[in-house]
Amino acid sequence: xxxxEAVTAPAPVMPARRGxxxxxxxxxxxxxxxxxxVIAKRRHSGPxxxxxxxxxxxxxxxxxxxxxxxxxVAGGDSLxxxxxxxxxxxxxxxxxxAGKFYRCEGKQASWxxxxxxxxxxxxxxxxxxxxxxxxxxxxxxxxIEIEPDARFLGWxxxxxxxxxxxxxxxxxxxxxxxxxxxxxRPVLIERSLFKGGAEMLGAGWGMxxxxxxxxxxxxxxxxxxxxxxxxxxxxxxxGLFGATLINDVLICRYLGFQAEHARRVxxxxxxxxxxxxxxxxxxxxxxxxx
Numbered sequence: 242x243x244x245x246e247a248v249t250a251p252a253p254v255m256p257a258r259r260g261x262x263x264x265x266x267x268x269x270x271x272x273x274x275x276x277x278x279v280i281a282k283r284r285h286s287g288p289x290x291x292x293x294x295x296x297x298x299x300x301x302x303x304x305x306x307x308x309x310x311x312x313x314v315a316g317g318d319s320l321x322x323x324x325x326x327x328x329x330x331x332x333x334x335x336x337x338x339a340g341k342f343y344r345c346e347g348k349q350a351s352w353x354x355x356x357x358x359x360x361x362x363x364x365x366x367x368x369x370x371x372x373x374x375x376x377x378x379x380x381x382x383x384x385i386e387i388e389p390d391a392r393f394l395g396w397x398x399x400x401x402x403x404x405x406x407x408x409x410x411x412x413x414x415x416x417x418x419x420x421x422x423x424x425x426r427p428v429l430i431e432r433s434l435f436k437g438g439a440e441m442l443g444a445g446w447g448m449x450x451x452x453x454x455x456x457x458x459x460x461x462x463x464x465x466x467x468x469x470x471x472x473x474x475x476x477x478x479x480g481l482f483g484a485t486l487i488n489d490v491l492i493c494r495y496l497g498f499q500a501e502h503a504r505r506v507x508x509x510x511x512x513x514x515x516x517x518x519x520x521x522x523x524x525x526x527x528x529x530x531x
Contacts, residue, residue, distance in 0.1 A: 261317045261348070262315055262316060262317030262318035262319070262348070262350070263287055263288055263311060263314075263315075263317075263318045263319075263320070264286075264287050264318070264319050264320075265285070265286065265287030265288050265289035265309070265318075265319075265320045265321070266285065266286050266287060266289065266320070266321040266322075266323070267284070267285040267289040267290060267291070267307075267321070267322050267323070268282060268283070268284040268285070268323040268324075268325075269282065269283055269291070269305070269322075269323070269324045269325070270282030270283075270324075270325045270327065271303055271324075271325070271326045271327055271330040271331075271332045271362075272327040272330055273327060273328065273329045273330040273331070273362075274301075276301055277296055277301030277302075277303065278301055278302060278303040278330040278331045278332055279294070279303065280294055280303065280305070281327070282325070287320075288309060288310045288311050289307075289308070289309055289320055289321075289322070290308050290310075291305050291306060291307055291308060292305070292306045292308060292337075295526075295527070297524055297526075297527065298521070298524045300331065300519075300520075300521050301331065302331040302332065302333055302363075302519070302524070303330075303331065303332045303333070304333045304334075304335070304524075304526055305332065305333070305334045305335075306334075306335060306336065306337050306526070306528055307322070307334055307335070307336050307368070308336075308337065309336075309340070312338075312341065313340070313341030313342065313343050314340070314341065314342050314343065314350045314351075314352060314379065315343045315345065315348075315350060316343070316344075316345030316346055316347065316348025316349065316350055316378065317345075317348040317349070317350065318350045318351075319350070319351045319352075319353075320351070320352045320353070321352075321353050321354070322352075322353070322354035322355070323354075323355050324354070324355070324356045324357065324364070325356075325357045325359070326356070326357065326358045326359060326362040326363070326364045326391075327359050327362060328359045328360045328361055328362060329360070329361040329362055330359075330362045330363075331362065331363045331519065332362075332363070332364050332365070333364075333365040333367065333524075333526065334364075334365070334366055334367070334368075335367045335368060335369070335526045335528065335529070336368045336369045337369075337528045337531075338369060339369050339370045339371065339372050339400075339500070340352075340368065340369070340370070340371040340372070341371070341372045341374065342371065342372070342373045342374060342377040342379035342415065343374050343377065344374050344375065344376035344377060344413070345376065345377050345378040345379065345413065346376070347378065348378065349378050349379070349380070350377070350378065350379040350380075351379065351380045351381075351382070352379075352380070352381050352382070353380075353381075353382045353383075354382070354383050354384070355383075355384045355385075355386070356383075356384070356385045356386065356393075356395075357386045357387075358385065358386070358387040358388060358391040358392070358393050359388055359391060360388045360390060360391060361388075361390055361391065362388070362391045362392070363391070363392040363393075363518060363519050364385075364391075364392070364393050364394075364395075365393075365394050365395065365515075365519075366383075366385075366393075366394070366395035366396070367394075367395070367396060367511070367526070368396075368397065368398075369398075369500075369504070369529075370398040370399070370400050370453075370455075370500035370503070370504070371397070371398065371399050371400065372400045372403065372500075373399060373400065373401050373402070373410065373413075373415045373435070374402070374403065374408070374413075375402050375403075375408050375409065375410050375411055375412060375413065375437060376412050376413045376437070377413040377414070377415055378413050378414060379413075379414075379415050379416070380415070380416040380417070380418070381397070381399075381415075381416070381417050381418070382417075382418040383395075383397065383418065383419050383420070384420040384421075384422070385420065385421045385422070386422045386423075386425075387421065387422070387423050387428075387460070388423070388424065389423060389424055392460070392461065392518045392519065393421070393458070393459070393460055394457070394458070394459040394460075394511065394514060394515070394518055395457070395458055395459075396455060396456065396457040396458070396493075396507050396511075397417070397419070397455065397456055398453065398454070398455040398495075398500055398503050398504070398507075399415065399417060399435070399453070399454045399455070400452060400453050400500050401415070401435060401442070401448075401452050401453075401454075402452060404452055404498070410435070410437045410438070410442065410452070411437050411438040412437040412438060413436075413437045414434065414435065414436045414437060415434075415435045416432070416433070416434055416435075417431075417432070417433040417434075417435075418431070418432050418433075419431045419456070419458070421458065421460070421490070423460075428460070428488070428490055429458065429487070429490055429492070431456075433454075435448075435454075448496065449481070449496060451480070451481075451496040451497055451498060452498055453480075453495070453496070453497045453498060453499060453500055453502075453503050454495070454496055455494070455495040455496075455503040455506075455507060456492065456493070456494055456495075457491075457492070457493040457494075457495075457507050457510060457511075458490060458491070458492055458493075459490075459491040459493075459514045459518060460489055460490045460491065461489040461490075461518075462486060462489055462490065462491035462514070462517070463486070463489065464486060466491060466513070466514060466517050467484055467485070467486045467491055469513050470484050470491070470493065470510050470513050470514065471484050473509055473510070473512075473513050474493075474506055474509050474510055475509075476497075476502075476506065477502070477505070478497065478498070478499065478502045479497065479498060480495060480496060480497025480498065480502060480503075480506075481494075481495065481496040481497065482494065482495050482506055484510070491514065493507065493510055495507065508523075508525070511523050
């Protein structure tokens with residue numbers, strides 16, 4: 242299944258280009274305390290913020306819900322997220338609802354995020370799906386910088402068009418970039434390009450007519466963990482799932498037709514992976530059940 246652009250050389254995520262829409266930026270810093278992880282730094286401008294932290298786990302992991310009050314990203318909008326997880330801190334970040342990239346009418350929209358995971362720290366980045374409207378001109382760039390003994394698990398789910406509203410992804414484009422760096426060396430560099438109406442969306446070597454594409458990445462991992470994930474994940478609805486290990490990076494892929502199904506599949510994998518990474522069972526954010 243080939244649906245990535247070729248990568249010639251890694252490059253850092255650069256600041257978003259300014260346009261005429263919303264410009265929002267949020268900086269978060271997590272630090273470990275004797276009994277829990279706290280938000281030691283919080284700075285924002287524009288419509289991007291968080292709710293108060295939640296502590297549903299005895300281990301003191303800090304659960305945070307990322308909020309974007311406009312509800313979607315339109316042409317000319319640029320959003321930036323900077324997260325730093327201090328030594329031995331533990332943070333889980335999610336969103337209360339799906340993100341959206343609206344029809345752009347010729348203007349570029351962008352969401353760029355950078356995560357730093359320090360010595361002994363653990364970060365889980367578990368946003369809900371991103372819906373790309375027909376006619377969008379958008380990019381989503383994620384860069385994770387992790388120390389050698391830190392841990393990271395994250396996923397991103399992209400929904401092309403709105404099939405429930407009989408809207409296909411026939412025009413526009415969506416670029417997705419994922420970078421993982423450890424000790425200033427690239428561990429994983431991926432670029433994806435989805436063009437509205439392109440042959441790739443229906444081809445057997447591409448999306449195969451699926452409208453939902455999702456990727457989960459976890460590290461460090463090993464062959465035993467890979468085999469457990471493969472054994473536990475079962476597809477209950479039409480779709481494709483695969484898992485592989487590149488060095489100590491576990492990569493799971495999903496292609497299907499419903500974001501809810503993608504999340505159930507990845508939650509099953511997460512419940513297997515989390516004890517390996519964090520030493521305790523997965524604890525689903527309460528917001529997912531509201």
